[in-house]
Structures are given as structure tokens and as C-alpha cells.
Amino acid sequence: MTVETDRSEKFAAYAHPERLVSGDWLEAHLGEPGLVVVESDEDVLLYETGHIPGSVKIDWHTDLNDPVQRDYIDGAAFAELVAGKGISRDSTVVIYGDKNNWWAAYALWVFTLFGHDDVRLLDGGRDKWIAEGRPITTDRTVTDAATYPVVERRDDAIRAFKDDVLAHFGHPLIDVRSPEEYSGERTTAPAYPEEGALRAGHIPTAANVPWAKAAADDGTFKPVAELDAIYRDGAGLEQGEPVIAYCRIGERSSHTWFVLTHLLGFENVRNYDGSWTEWGSAVRVPIATGAEPGAAPSTTPAK
Amino acid sequence: MTDHTLPSALADIRDDFLALEQRERLEMLLEFSNELPELPARYQEHPDLFERVVECQSPVYIFVEVEPDSVVHLYATAPKEAPTTRGFASILVQGIDGLTVDEVLGIPDDFPNTLGLTAAVSPLRIRGMTALLGRTKRQIRERIAA
Numbered sequence: 350m351t352v353e354t355d356r357s358e359k360f361a362a363y364a365h366p367e368r369l370v371s372g373d374w375l376e377a378h379l380g381e382p383g384l385v386v387v388e389s390d391e392d393v394l395l396y397e398t399g400h401i402p403g404s405v406k407i408d409w410h411t412d413l414n415d416p417v418q419r420d421y422i423d424g425a426a427f428a429e430l431v432a433g434k435g436i437s438r439d440s441t442v443v444i445y446g447d448k449n450n451w452w453a454a455y456a457l458w459v460f461t462l463f464g465h466d467d468v469r470l471l472d473g474g475r476d477k478w479i480a481e482g483r484p485i486t487t488d489r490t491v492t493d494a495a496t497y498p499v500v501e502r503r504d505d506a507i508r509a510f511k512d513d514v515l516a517h518f519g520h521p522l523i524d525v526r527s528p529e530e531y532s533g534e535r536t537t538a539p540a541y542p543e544e545g546a547l548r549a550g551h552i553p554t555a556a557n558v559p560w561a562k563a564a565a566d567d568g569t570f571k572p573v574a575e576l577d578a579i580y581r582d583g584a585g586l587e588q589g590e591p592v593i594a595y596c597r598i599g600e601r602s603s604h605t606w607f608v609l610t611h612l613l614g615f616e617n618v619r620n621y622d623g624s625w626t627e628w629g630s631a632v633r634v635p636i637a638t639g640a641e642p643g644a645a646p647s648t649t650p651a652k
Numbered sequence: 653m654t655d656h657t658l659p660s661a662l663a664d665i666r667d668d669f670l671a672l673e674q675r676e677r678l679e680m681l682l683e684f685s686n687e688l689p690e691l692p693a694r695y696q697e698h699p700d701l702f703e704r705v706v707e708c709q710s711p712v713y714i715f716v717e718v719e720p721d722s723v724v725h726l727y728a729t730a731p732k733e734a735p736t737t738r739g740f741a742s743i744l745v746q747g748i749d750g751l752t753v754d755e756v757l758g759i760p761d762d763f764p765n766t767l768g769l770t771a772a773v774s775p776l777r778i779r780g781m782t783a784l785l786g787r788t789k790r791q792i793r794e795r796i797a798a
Contacts, residue, residue, distance in 0.1 A: 393678070394735035410776065
């Protein structure tokens with residue numbers, strides 16, 4: 350059972366308006382059968398300090414990543430996780446979170462790896478919801494466990510691995526990190542912890558479009574005309590071309606993946622979640638430094 | 653790891669965490685977060701004295717005071733929107749305040765990894781607490797060398 354889509358005028362201009370809901374829409378639909386609201390934040394305790402009534406928490410690190418291997422959880426673990434949150438295969442899932450929906454977009458991307466059909470973001474996320482004085486509670490959400498099928502994760506359509514990137518030269522790459530990380534001055538976002546990359550810089554030919562450029566001051570997504578100016582006019586993306594986006598561990602680029610796929614309608618966008626923590630430590634992969642994208646390597650290095 | 657250098661206040665906090673189920677450990681961390689004391693008035697108007705712990709994902713600042721008799725006081729401030737970081741800071745503030753210089757410097761550097769929070773919070777996030785402890789010790793060494 351799916352819940353009706355938000356027909357706000359702002360969303361209608363996007364390629365897939367059904368992927369966003371507004372605060373007004375969500376407040377009006379809270380508690381409706383078939384709807385599950387999920388909070389996904391950078392801080393693992395933020396949900397506990399107050400959350401949308403009836404919402405459940407999914408943590409990007411402790412829930413969605415495999416605890417041992419550097420990979421996402423498998424189909425069985427995903428089914429167990431989301432069923433425990435009251436999510437069925439046909440649930441409408443609305444995800445919201447802190448920091449312009451940074452981690453909410455990451456969770457949405459992982460839901461998409463498992464082919465969950467109806468998953469949406471709350472435009473503006475947690476901060477805007479609170480700023481608008483909408484209801485927040487610390488009451489523990491009691492959910493009835495649902496049943497969710499074990500679905501095999503499908504990585505090929507929206508996820509890129511290192512070898513995919515090596516084979517991708519000649520097509521557009523988007524580096525969504527800060528200019529300092531892109532140029533090679535540093536390997537982590539300003540004020541973020543070192544996550545281990547041995548070399549600094551960017552993948553040659555990648556255009557630098559920091560992820561937060563897609564967000565307005567209030568954390569909502571910018572209107573389609575402004576997004577077109579950033580990604581089509583600015584970064585030179587053209588409809589029909591395959592695109593790979595990356596950042597440091599694939600979270601910020603999930604946000605850009607959402608914008609390109611669901612708001613601008615690009616049909617072949619993949620997120621390289623190995624991102625700089627893999628590329629910047631891999632042996633014999635090409636790296637460019639400085640503010641310019643740099644040229645594609647003439648030969649593909651040994652794998 | 654040897655236990656005899658871990659001050660009793662910190663050992664008690666560690667034992668309290670380890671006695672709980674994973675989910676309850678997160679709740680206790682939130683309680684610590686809520687208990688982080690406000691800065692004393694004399695420091696509220698002196699953000700310049702505080703050092704940013706850049707290893708933490710959220711803006712957290714610390715300042716260490718060493719009294720003439722070697723008693724240590726740790727002050728920390730972090731936003732309400734960063735409850736995990738506040739919780740880490742609060743554990744150290746409560747566990748360290750009133751100890752002597754030697755006692756604080758003797759705290760094992762891997763203390764944050766012994767709280768049983770790695771699974772509930774993730775190893776990545778625990779690193780922020782390790783950095784808090786490391787910077788606290790460094791400030792103490794600077795104060796006593798001055």
C-alpha cells in the first residue's frame with residue numbers, strides 16, 4: 350500500500366516529484382497506514398534527543414554497514430533490520446535527517462540498492478521540521494514488526510566499484526567533496542576526522558561540485574533551474590551520459606546521486622562508495638592534484 | 653591493558669557501561685550527554701581559551717585548568733545537536749575532574765575503547781573521544797611545563 354504523493358508545486362518541476370515530501374504533507378499524513386518515517390543522522394544519539402512522533406531510527410554506520418567487511422549489509426540483514434522497524438516491502442518510507450539530509454540521502458540510496466520501491470526524503474530534513482515548530486517527541490516509538498522478504502542487493506545499477514571507475518574515463522565524474530579535498534590540500538572535509546587515505550587529490554577529469562551546493566540555506570533542495578545551472582551548465586553533465594559521483598566514503602555523493610537521479614532525471618548515475626578512502630590509498634591508480642580536473646590517463650594501470 | 657592506573661571514577665563509569673546491554677549503553681551515553689555541565693561564568697565569555705577538538709565531527713571545545721596543588725579541572729562545551737560528542741566529553745569531565753596531574757596522565761590512552769561502546773556507536777565515532785583524552789593530556793603537559 351502506498352501513500353499518495355505530495356503534489357506541491359515546487360516538486361512538480363523535478364523529474365521525479367514523488368521522491369520528496371514537504372513538512373506540511375508529512376505532518377498531515379503522520380500515522381497513516383502504510384507510511385513509515387525514518388530518521389537517519391550523522392550523530393547516533395540525535396534521534397533520542399527528540400524525533401518526529403512515530404518515527405524510527407536507522408543509523409548509517411551501525412545498521413546499514415556490514416560490521417566486518419567493508420560493504421553494506423546483505424539481503425537477510427536488511428530484511429531483518431527494516432521488518433523490525435515496521436517496514437514492509439510495499440511501505441511508503443519517508444526518510445529525514447540532520448545536515449541537509451546528508452545521511453538521510455545515504456540511507457535512501459541503500460534502500461534503493463535493495464530495490465525498495467517507494468522511498469522519499471522530507472525536503473529540508475530534521476532542522477527545517479524543528480525550525481517550523483512541528484511536533485517532536487522523545488517518546489519511544491512502538492512498532493509492530495512487519496514481514497519483509499529477503500531481497501538480494503543489486504549493486505550494478507547505482508553503485509560503482511574501483512574497476513568501474515577505471516573503465517569510466519571519458520565519461521563524467523563528479524567529485525562532491527570540498528575544494529580543499531579536491532585540490533589535494535587535505536584528505537578529509539574541514540573539521541572532520543581523518544579516515545585514512547594515503548594520498549590527496551582527485552580522480553583525473555572529475556568536476557568538483559561540493560554536494561551542499563544542491564541545498565538552499567534552509568536545507569531544502571534548490572529549484573530545478575538552479576540545479577540545472579550547477580550540474581548541466583556548470584559541470585557540463587548531459588542527459589544520456591553515464592555519471593559516477595564520489596566523495597570520501599560515499600555518503601555526501603549519495604546526496605548528489607539523489608539530486609541527479611530523482612530531481613534532474615539522469616538515468617545512469619552511480620555512486621562510488623569506495624570513494625577517496627579507497628582511491629586515495631589504492632596502488633597505481635591515477636590521481637590529479639590542484640584545482641583543475643586534469644587529463645584522463647592514456648593507459649589503464651594494472652589492476 | 654593494566655587496570656591499576658585507571659582512576660576509580662573512570663573505572664566505575666566503564667564498569668557501569670559494561671554491565672548494560674548494547675541498547676542501554678546508548679541510553680546511558682545520552683544521560684551523560686544531558687549531564688555535561690555548563691561552563692562556569694568566568695569561562696563563558698572566554699572562547700579564546702578553548703581548544704577545538706578537530707578530530708570530532710561536531711564542534712567541541714575543551715579547556716584544562718591545573719591548580720597549584722596539581723588538581724585538574726576539565727571544561728568542555730559541545731552543541732546539543734551533537735549528543736554523542738557531548739556524551740564523550742561529559743564522561744571525561746566527570747571522570748577526570750579533581751584528579752591529580754599524574755593520575756590524569758596515567759589514564760590509558762585506549763580507555764575510550766574499553767567502554768563497550770564500539771558496537772553501539774561505531775569505532776569511527778569512538779575516535780573522537782580518544783582525541784578528547786589525548787588533547788586533555790597535552791594541555792596538562794603544557795600547563796605544568798609553563
